[in-house]
Amino acid sequence: MNLLLLALSLGLAGAFPLEDDKGCQPHSRPWQVHLHGGGVSCSGALINQWWIVTSFVCAPTSFQTVASLGEHDVTAQEGTEQHITVADVIRHSPYRSPLHSLTMVRLASPARFNQYVKPIPLPSSCPRPGEICSVSGWGSTIPNQYEPFQRLKCITVPIVDDMTCMNTFPEYIYWSLGMVCAGQSNTDNCLNDGGSVMVCNGQLQGVQWFRHGCSNPADPSVYTKLCLYNNWINNVMDRYTPFQTTVIPTTKTT
Structure with missing residues (x-):
């Protein structure tokens, strides 16, 4: 009888997927972005109110891909999300190079920072083995x-x-x-x-x-x-600065 129960348990273990329990604490990564639509479904990282960094293969499609910020469960509306259309997509050149895999993504409107949506700083030094x-x-x-x-x-x-x-x-x-x-x-x-x-x-x-x-x-x-890409990232952000209306302060005269 014990052998039969063991065989059944092993059979059931093979029939069902293993449990994947590596869930993050909800909203503990406020820089995480879900890029979806326009032929992609990938992650990225928010680095300021306008810009996201992702890999070359995850390059989205302008005005077809949506960047969802403040996400945890992508199958539910949690009231924390900001869904913003992608405007500009800049891949690191040369394109299709095996030496680079990096894409910059500019949002069509700026992200609003709060406890669920925050940027992550760019690196000030390179990671070391064992870190x-x-x-x-x-x-x-x-x-x-x-x-x-x-x-x-x-x-x-x-x-x-x-x-x-x-x-x-x-x-x-x-x-x-x-x-x-x-x-x-x-x-x-x-x-x-x-x-x-x-x-x-x-x-x-x-x-x-x-x-x-x-x-x-x-x-x-x-x-x-x-x-190794801080300079390139900053240069892209400088070249593709979004248009914003600047309010010139007036001086009161008497």
Whole structure:
């Protein structure tokens, strides 16, 4: 009888997906953005009232993609959301290059900051191997398993040195100095959401590039090394400054 019960329990375990319980504390990542519509469904990071950073493959479509801020459960209206249309989309050039994976997204109207919507600072230095970081996004955190995304997920990962990461690459993927890797054996290094956001010590350090840890849980996942792109990011924001009416103060005369 015990053997029969064991067989049934194993059969049921194989019939149902594993539990994915890496949910973030609701609204603990107020910089997280859900980009959807216009052929994309990805994450990004809000860096000021107008601009979002995401990966190359997550580049949205101007005036077709919506950026949802203040999200936690994307299947429900929680009263905290701001849904803003995407205006400008600037990919890092050269396009289709294996050396870069970065897109800047300008909102059609500015985000309103509150406890649910806040920007994340750009990095002041690069992450070091062994540094512990947080990755957030919508999707499964169980390797090789699809799960319809609903609530924001969070995983904790260590930064991995470049050589260790390169040794896990398949032959068809080239290493780039614009990459940083995080996650290793016995850590949660899979979050199956394009553009997942990596934050280290309160600063934006990466957006997901390759989800290697979702194919092999022993491999690190790859992120864009944002500490190398501060100048490019700031130059884009300077060149594409949104038009705003400036109020000139008047001087009272007597």
